[in-house]
Amino acid sequence: MKKKILFIFTNYSTFVKTDFEILSEKHDVIKYQFKPVKGLLKTAVQFIKLKIFLLFNILKFDAVFIWFADYHSFLPVLFSKITGKKSLLVIGGYDVANIPELKYGSLSSGLRKKLTLFSLNNTSLCIPVVENLEKKVQEIAPKAKTKTIYTGYVFDLKEEKRLPKEREKMILTVSITNNRQRFLIKGLDRFRELAEKLPNFQFCIVGVNDEAKPLFNPIPENLVLLPPLNQDELTDYYLKASFYAQFSRSEGLPNALCEAMLYGCIPLGLDVGGIPSAIEKTGLILNEWDINAVIDFIQKNHNKFAREVFSNQIKGKFDLRFRKEKLLNLI
Template sequence: MPARKPVLLYFYPAQSSFVVKDLRLMEQRYEVRHKGFLPAKKWQTPLVWLGQVIFLLRHIWQAEALVCMFAGYHSFFPALFGKLARSPCLIVAGGTDCVSFPSIGYGVFSNPLLGKFARWSYQLAAHIAPVHEKLVWQDYTYQPNDFPHQGFRYHCPDLKTPHTVVYNGYDATFWKPIPNVVRESNTFLTVCAGLNMRFTQRLKGVDLILEAARKVPHATFTIVGAPENFQFTTQPANVRLLPKMPLADLIEVYSGHTFYLQLSMSEGFPNALSESMLCGCVPVVSKVAAMPDLIEDSGFLLPQRSPDLLEELILEAIGTKELFQLGQKARAIIAGQYPEQRREQELLGLLQKLTSAS
């Protein structure tokens, strides 16, 4: 009879694709007992907390380790119980829990109360695993309305908890160009959830894309993630909206576009950008967080949030002759440097190290 796997408790604020991937990864070595923190309304938060505390009281004494995806309200009690029970709590810092953008009300540290719970969580945790170095500390020059630096060590200046960067990982055998799909010229693609919210449009740079579409009418701009029957108030004729779609269909859409746009004001280690690069898209990104490091010299970098600079950059991209080679280079970067196996080895290795030391 095989030996029973050690117990790991896993906490997350939403069951996103990267949460599902990490769950699958950790289940190779652990018996993972997971608990979402998903209040439908703000007033339900105390009730969800109560459910989380009951869950912890039931399982903490069997747990070899605890893992929280992001820091926030949901990570405080796991970090506290882990400290009390001497079971190491690892917080995976993914993006929003490392930044503050008061100009648009984005980031854990733009909310004073939520920021306190994130700081307490980071302090109580045994270790932090950001998905990129830029989430620890970065100089921020993309737009001038917020802080000159970002990262959890900037917003938590007295933090003593150690950290280890563990990059996201991707399956290059799944995300790859479809050979018989024609990649149309002068085509730009972005994937964006919450497209009907003005806040999201600004955060993800969709407002810039709409302005660029008006200025460059001979290019086509596709945005995936539109709710049913949604249209922008003034939508240029060369902007096409597609609904949220299964991953297999998304591969075909990636394969049919030349460029991928990620013009966010804030990002961690963006999945859609990495997936599109694996599918041969040439990246056009804002100078934010991990993105300049991710694309290296395989694409185009927008240094500041400016419609005029974006227009110039798009025209430069369209006029570039070596686009096929750039797409191949983009794929090679993600496939070579950020494979799923690397995240698997490094994350499981870090957990092994933490549990051995506790």
């Protein structure tokens, strides 16, 4: 039976858009954006708008679907609970992060933490995108009901440009970066340090805006900083690079890591968020940052693997059809 779903989000990212399209195939889905703004007054205005919308409209919906637990999830979960509507809350990583020294994560400040924990404990179901996030939810919100459903990919390998095994001595990472917080959260300081220690390899970061470039000073000669690229341009880099690095301090299920593996890059990562779920036994996973262990792995394994190993890992685990089937079964 076709149902009416209220779909609440802050930023209309690729993953959010994908879930909207999945649900819209079978149901009548209405979008509501809680606009991410800075400042208490502007945030209060967004709260008031959302409260008024829910007061007049919540009874029109059969279910509420929310991306991320944060300020914006509190009222939808509360109204759903009061009216007996089903609420589904996707957990992406930021919402269970707490790095106070970087002011990062929904748990990093008092009021925000309370609203986030209420959302986790009172929604009908939390849907973490990877197992490590489910464990985190269970630790911080014991009353929460959880079910992990991976985000997924449509594998359009028209460029199954036959994943060349022999590749340049290049190590790649992708991160849209415009400030110090992002620089540190994504571990780009570690990536820069690695470039200094491995001068015989080319290092490349895609997504660095001009205002963030001074964070890399002095820039090693073998480190290239590129702005955001379109998907075709980025795919060319995935196919050239031998390794892909994900040295994040906090992470959900990293999209670029999965894409890089799909195109045959050897993955390097830390046991943070969804990184180990993507890599599993196909590459390097460190429990903590150890630059010497990374250098040793790179020097021993450049062009040593059949690139299909990494591609098949992603295809077998993160096919979008799996998420589609599971989400639709929940409604």
